[in-house]
Amino acid sequence: MDASIAGILALDGVTSGAVYALLAIATVLVFAVTRVIFLPQGEFVAYGALTLGMFQTGHTPGTVWLLLALTAFAAVTDCIGLWRAGQRFAALARHLRTLALWPLLISALSMWAAPRHWPLLAQAALTLGLVTPLGSLVWRIAFRALADASVLALLIVSVGVHFMLTGLALLFFGAEGYRNPSFWDARWSLGALTLSGQTLIMLLASAALIALLAVFFDRTLVGKALRATAVNRLGARLVGISTETAGRVSFMMAAFIGALSGLLIGTTTTVFYDTGFLIGLKGFVAAVFGGLASYPLAALGAVLLGLVESFGAFHASAFKEVIVFTAILPVLLWRSLRDPGHEEH
């Protein structure tokens, strides 16, 4: 292997590492705020890529029907709950408006826009608008009632959600894979390296999102509320932070980050309904590097993982996944030497 191949592999690795970093950050965020080990994180990646893929073919994406179905389900169960709690029509209507307004609007817009072949960026925006509320709905339907359950119970629910989202993806998107066109076709030569516009977009988008998240957590009230909830749920509640809102917001952010990753990754690889799980798990390996707690370490782990993957694929392509997931062993060893503390739940 000469320097130019190493350069190409390194660039490849850093690029996919940038996407894993986004997923790792979403994983850490959801775990810190809600204690949910959110296995279905990768499903949002597939949803993002597939939704854009269907827009590209001029069809109404299956996400629209899924969003409407989940909204209807949440609306019915919420209304039953509110009615039992003694609320009547005015309160129900108010609740339905906050719950269903955005899903209805974005669905109607998507249906109208789908056959009109809008520009790629506009379709990408619609995709984000469709997938992000799914996060909030997943939280409402599966996790809200279990906010105080054990990590184990939450993990098992997250397995159930993974089953449902994968099965629903097959139902709504079909078994066909989609590969999306590049957002920017420019290419530059830097010696032996070729830097494509798409690579640049992936790196910049990840960096921008990480910067935005840093500002969000550091400067905004909602961001600070999420951090407070992550440190101490009870304490946060006592000072008036709604842990419900914190949970919902963190799931929405996870869905948004997932969909964005899907948009980025969908241009470099063909995505099927079940591709997301494996990609999401790579985000998990990176998150373990940060002990499921540290955002910078998780991002660093993601970049290292991307490098391991691209060099591993070059040397033994059949064993790419074996190499990537074996990489968790030294990470675990390092972590167990670093913080061997026992913890009781």
Added chain:
Amino acid sequence: MAFAPSRRALATGAVVLLALLPQLPLPDFWITQLDAIGLTALAVLGLVLLTGVGGLTSFGQAAFVGVGAYTSALLTTRYGISPWLTLFASVAVAVAAALLLGWLTLRMSGHYLPLATIAWGLVAYYLMGNVEALGKYDGLLGIPPLSLFGVELRDNRSLYYPIWALALLAAWGVVNLLDSRPGRAIRALKGATTMAEAMGVPTFRYKVAIFVLAAVFAALSGWLFAHFQRTVNPSPFGMHMGIEYLFMAVLGGVGEVGGAFVGAAAVRLLEDRLQVWLPSLLGTSGSAEIVVFGAIIIAMLRFAPQGLWPMIAARLPAANRPRDWDGAAPLARHAAPAAGGSGPLLDVKAIRKQFGGLVAVNDVSFSVGRGEIVGLIGPNGAGKSTTFNLLTGVLFASGGEVRLAGRRIDGLSSRAIAALGVSRSFQHVKMIPGMTVLENVALGGHLRSTGGIARAMLRLDRAEERSLLSEAERQLDRIGMAALAGEPAGNLALGQQRLMEIARALMTDPALLLLDEPAAGLRHQEKQALGRVLAQLRGEGMSLLLVEHDMDFVMGLTDRIVVMEFGTRLIEGTPAEVRASPAVRAAYLGTEH
């Protein structure tokens, strides 16, 4: 009295029925289903022990099944080794993998194991699918059938017997295990490890042990599977199966041996039915069934988190443990190195604990003599319980020295300190609510007994078990709680739970006993009775250190009192001296300005 069959009779009946089933004119379809259920239940049984009882989650069970299947498949087809020999190889490979994973992850908090086992499951799957010698995704074909006394077990009816014999044997072993010394230690792993360590239980080793045992069950299931299907390929050992095994354990009822069988049967039968119903209902084939499974999991955790088994168990007769320990040999005394010698038993010099900028315990010194009761008092937040945790190794001191019979113990783990003859109770009661009071107390006898997992599973530990339970009953009797021995500990009132903790601490046969608010929640007469017991223990030569807020109780019982305030030692003296001290009054009641 109406005829009510015992649980044992019902279990025997079920086994007899299972043995007769293949002889009945049952369609082959059902025999095949039963074979599959038995194979699956064997692997799920491992998760019942690991996840349900031990509170550790693994997604890697399918990969261990695959390891068992592939090891035997490779050795029998490539090298012509007998399946009865490859059985040991299958188990050995699974054990090696489980030891490595367990050693790496189980020291850390609980959520690392599921993540590590996901990675392990994927690695195993992709190795099976890509290694040339394992036949890549086509797998290995032409695996020989099992043969027994020269008869080849080729059809589903004859294989039924080895499958169910192994599954039931494993179930019997787990039932025995849970009702034993190592079983009680394993049941403490879920949420009571601090307490278990303080009773001398090596919790890390037990975590590794149940992870390995679960892998062994999975490998056995895989070995049977290979010789049942006579071909192996990677797909039944992928991540979706790893998740499905966990689903079966949860559906059946985690923590229940019967749940493994109920869960495996429910999922197998449901899968079969869904493959018929869903296409006719939705017009699509494919994985609509996993949507249904997903929905069931989410609904289960919300509405019936205990799973299916409790609904069945409610209709079965109660499992009453016969009282069989009369006349049992007395349990060995705990050979505590702390006993004997001269000088103070416990000597604390300038011990200190800082949490960041907060000094919780600030250079506190005191000592406890042999056969002496010392009280540690002070207002809330004075650092009394932190001091307790420093002395027993639950927390590590930032500075200072603790000596037990002249030997330094600061820096030792709480398990090592327990082995030296120090026992304790906790300010917030730590127990295993689902176990009976007697079993909770028997956990304290861990260091005075030796029975291991293998002996317990084979039920070779009964003599020692009788001694343990007899001693536990004696300790309960001593504090006046013998009548509650059979009650689940979670049902007790708070004061009774505290007394139970004292009995458990006494069960360790300590030289030094540390009690954190033993009288809290007790009625007046119970306090007096407790005081008499503690005075009697002192008479027998035991040393005691008490944290207590009830001043009458402390003043009447202790020989000396150490008063703490804001992490520092205020004064030390006899009860009379402390009572007369204006500084103590000021600490409790405030001063006039």
